[in-house]
Amino acid sequence: MARFLLLLLLVSIAVFMLLELIPGDPVDALVPEGATPEMREQVRELYGLNDPLLQRYASWLGGVLQGDFGRSFQTRLPVAEAIAERAPVSLELAVLAMVVALAISVPVGVWSAYRPGGWVDRVATLVTSATLATPSFVLGILLVYVFGVQLKVLPILGWVPFSQDPVQHFSHLVLPVLTLAAGECVLFTRLLRGDMLATLQQDHVLSARARGLPTWRILARHALRQSSFSLVTVSGVVIGRLIGGTVIVESIFSLPGMGSLVVNAIISRDFIVVQSVVLLTALIYLLMNTLVDLTYPLLDPRVRKATS
Amino acid sequence: MRMRCRLRPLVAGLVTAALVAGCSGGTATGSEGGSGSPKRGGQLILATNTEPATLDPATCATYGWERCEPIFGTLLRYDQDMAVFEPGMAESFESADGKTWTLKLRSGLKFTDGTPFDAAAVVFNWDRIKDPKTLSPAASIAKKMTWSVVDPLTVKVTVAQTNYQLPWALVLSLSMIGSPAAIQKAGPDFGNAPVGAGPFVFKDWTRNTQITYERNNGYWEEGKPYADRLVTKTILQDDQRLNALRAGEINVDWSLLTKDAKKMAAEGFNVYKEPLVGGTGLRINFKDADLKDPDLRQAILKAVDSEQINAAVYPGDRAADAFFPPDHAYRDDTVGTYPKKDLEGAQKLFDSYLAKTGKSSLSLTFGSYAGVPLLEQVAQLLQSQLQKIKGLTIDIKATDSPTLQKSLSSGTFQLAMSGVLSQQADYIYDVFHSDGTLNYSGYANPKVDKALEITRSAKDEKTVADAYQVVNGEISKDAPMRFWRYQTGHLYTPKYVKGVKMSALSATFIEGVWIDN
Numbered sequence: 001m002a003r004f005l006l007l008l009l010l011v012s013i014a015v016f017m018l019l020e021l022i023p024g025d026p027v028d029a030l031v032p033e034g035a036t037p038e039m040r041e042q043v044r045e046l047y048g049l050n051d052p053l054l055q056r057y058a059s060w061l062g063g064v065l066q067g068d069f070g071r072s073f074q075t076r077l078p079v080a081e082a083i084a085e086r087a088p089v090s091l092e093l094a095v096l097a098m099v100v101a102l103a104i105s106v107p108v109g110v111w112s113a114y115r116p117g118g119w120v121d122r123v124a125t126l127v128t129s130a131t132l133a134t135p136s137f138v139l140g141i142l143l144v145y146v147f148g149v150q151l152k153v154l155p156i157l158g159w160v161p162f163s164q165d166p167v168q169h170f171s172h173l174v175l176p177v178l179t180l181a182a183g184e185c186v187l188f189t190r191l192l193r194g195d196m197l198a199t200l201q202q203d204h205v206l207s208a209r210a211r212g213l214p215t216w217r218i219l220a221r222h223a224l225r226q227s228s229f230s231l232v233t234v235s236g237v238v239i240g241r242l243i244g245g246t247v248i249v250e251s252i253f254s255l256p257g258m259g260s261l262v263v264n265a266i267i268s269r270d271f272i273v274v275q276s277v278v279l280l281t282a283l284i285y286l287l288m289n290t291l292v293d294l295t296y297p298l299l300d301p302r303v304r305k306a307t308s
Numbered sequence: 309m310r311m312r313c314r315l316r317p318l319v320a321g322l323v324t325a326a327l328v329a330g331c332s333g334g335t336a337t338g339s340e341g342g343s344g345s346p347k348r349g350g351q352l353i354l355a356t357n358t359e360p361a362t363l364d365p366a367t368c369a370t371y372g373w374e375r376c377e378p379i380f381g382t383l384l385r386y387d388q389d390m391a392v393f394e395p396g397m398a399e400s401f402e403s404a405d406g407k408t409w410t411l412k413l414r415s416g417l418k419f420t421d422g423t424p425f426d427a428a429a430v431v432f433n434w435d436r437i438k439d440p441k442t443l444s445p446a447a448s449i450a451k452k453m454t455w456s457v458v459d460p461l462t463v464k465v466t467v468a469q470t471n472y473q474l475p476w477a478l479v480l481s482l483s484m485i486g487s488p489a490a491i492q493k494a495g496p497d498f499g500n501a502p503v504g505a506g507p508f509v510f511k512d513w514t515r516n517t518q519i520t521y522e523r524n525n526g527y528w529e530e531g532k533p534y535a536d537r538l539v540t541k542t543i544l545q546d547d548q549r550l551n552a553l554r555a556g557e558i559n560v561d562w563s564l565l566t567k568d569a570k571k572m573a574a575e576g577f578n579v580y581k582e583p584l585v586g587g588t589g590l591r592i593n594f595k596d597a598d599l600k601d602p603d604l605r606q607a608i609l610k611a612v613d614s615e616q617i618n619a620a621v622y623p624g625d626r627a628a629d630a631f632f633p634p635d636h637a638y639r640d641d642t643v644g645t646y647p648k649k650d651l652e653g654a655q656k657l658f659d660s661y662l663a664k665t666g667k668s669s670l671s672l673t674f675g676s677y678a679g680v681p682l683l684e685q686v687a688q689l690l691q692s693q694l695q696k697i698k699g700l701t702i703d704i705k706a707t708d709s710p711t712l713q714k715s716l717s718s719g720t721f722q723l724a725m726s727g728v729l730s731q732q733a734d735y736i737y738d739v740f741h742s743d744g745t746l747n748y749s750g751y752a753n754p755k756v757d758k759a760l761e762i763t764r765s766a767k768d769e770k771t772v773a774d775a776y777q778v779v780n781g782e783i784s785k786d787a788p789m790r791f792w793r794y795q796t797g798h799l800y801t802p803k804y805v806k807g808v809k810m811s812a813l814s815a816t817f818i819e820g821v822w823i824d825n
Contacts, residue, residue: 023707023711024707024708024710024711024714025714028710028711028713028714029710030443031443032367032370032443032444032445032447033445033713033717033745033746034445034448034717034745034746035443035717036440038440039440039443042440042441043443074361075361075362075499075500075515076362076496076497076499076500077497077500082515085514085515141547141548144548144551144555145551148551148555148557149551149554149555152555152556155555155557156551156552156555156557157541157543157548157552157555157557157558158517158518158541158557159514159517251544251545252548254517254541254542254543254548254552255517256514256515256516256517260516261515261516264515264516267679267708267709268361268710269710
């Protein structure tokens, strides 16, 4: 726990210092064209930019510890409000993309490993190679063009809250989730296939086979569980990345997520927003990693024994 | 992306001036702009590439006009086709001498919070704009004006120097009046929960995504607004907006690219055009230690090749050869044009500069926008064009918009990419007059100053046009800002959207737009 908090503290210090190093001044993004030096000075005072670095850091951190993330320089809105508005979008997008990616890649990865060189394996290799070579912005725009512009079957833009219209909510999510899931699918399938190939060569699998257990049981219980270590580890990292790093997909589909919040904040030197979002993302990463660590014993009894 | 918020805001003004004959803007091609009798109902969804940081009218009238006009309306309107100012939220704004003006308001007008839209409200808003604490971009105009309440429906406005162009301010930066009660109550948060008396009522705002508005049932104009609901979306990429229009997810799109206008007209959409004044150009700092030398400046200007830039980056746009386009009433080539491309001449001038200063070579910094692909291409082309002068090196320093803006306003640049774009000619007073608030080049030409003063003090159209011809010639010859294309603002709509009239800031007065089902 102490290590956990120390890491968060280090991240917050690093972000604070990095933002100080960016050329440009928050004041430039706040004053109107032709602003007088007095106007600039007044803005500096108002936003506490004249205070020493350490004092600014301490007062921000003090606020955060009490649950007050401060107010955005640009919008004057509480940062917590902006995050609360956008985090659910990013979270849902990330979780759905993960679910879709796993739902596709687990069966495909398992079957490809079970019948290497079979038609499933060959098609999967072809598709994953093609997807790997296609950046997400190309795929996103392609999907928009095909399903939105030509076929007109799916909406291509925006976000409809679930409470407003559940059907519209999910139909707006189809294309962005597919775009996001595609890249992860490739990673998961390849990872799982590799690990499964190795596991299937092991003695306990061969003995299960000799005992005449059904194929699905061997694959699901004996091989998949043991081959999931890398997949689970990577999934933890990926979901952390998906929550804060979906800016391209957000931009293509005009979604109000955390990625565009932080990019806009960096450009307009809205440091207080950047600091808070990065801190939150770091927290999610750490939580995910902890969760992944806790999953290992469930996957393999040997880990349980080793730790007990 | 701040760039979006800075470049477009500079689309700050209206139609090529009121006074220009033969330069009517707002033409619709392949459309039936306002035919048939307007129908009520439906939802308008407008998209542009950026949105303002706040919906506070003190800022938003300049930096996000089309997002705030639905909430506040504007005191005056401008009709491009007829080239006249028209009443808006105010009944009239008149002056006999161009110095003392009388603003007459409509009786019985109320903000949507029920408080009266009266002279005191106008004065409250304008006082607030003048207050440096508000950080309003309109403060520079407000500073030159004084005002007082005459009676609940009348405000007297006085300017020190005769200015017949003053009504523009009431269409643009000083045009929007918020409810004083709501402003006092919300304080700095008013920009997040604005209250006005315009055709629509602000409903909610998802930042950088969309703003929704609903009809103001108490709006003063009979029958308007026609639409029940308005949504303004922020979609950064031009192509994404076009796709959204094709897919029917938006029904009014905005763009500055001629190639898109051609494409959309061919696909059967209504295309509305409005010629703009200025654009994004190469700005030269006349006060810089190196660039104060006229030979060096002329050498640089002679190396610029607009044709090449447009062919590569803006296909379909006309290459600029003077500040105003060739067929413009404000253009007289006998006074001057941009220096023509002449590499040999450029080299000679540059060599003479080197000889004068005893240097063997020169390196200049060129500030440009980072993260805007089209402008990055232009910067690289300009760099290679200028470096054809032997001995001259151009270092591109690409930064985000606020940082570039800082170097401009503090005069710490040498060469920089900079945008000044408007629909009306009067704004160039501030860009090229030696006392102008946007004269970052430190340009001072007595002929230009005098002519610009005439454009404001004269009432007669011919005198104003003659003065602008002098301005055009001089600022083209000296070129403190050298543009490479003439820009046009466009709006695209499907055929069923009617009543669009190009108005301020390449936008439309949205209350008059209707959907023909």
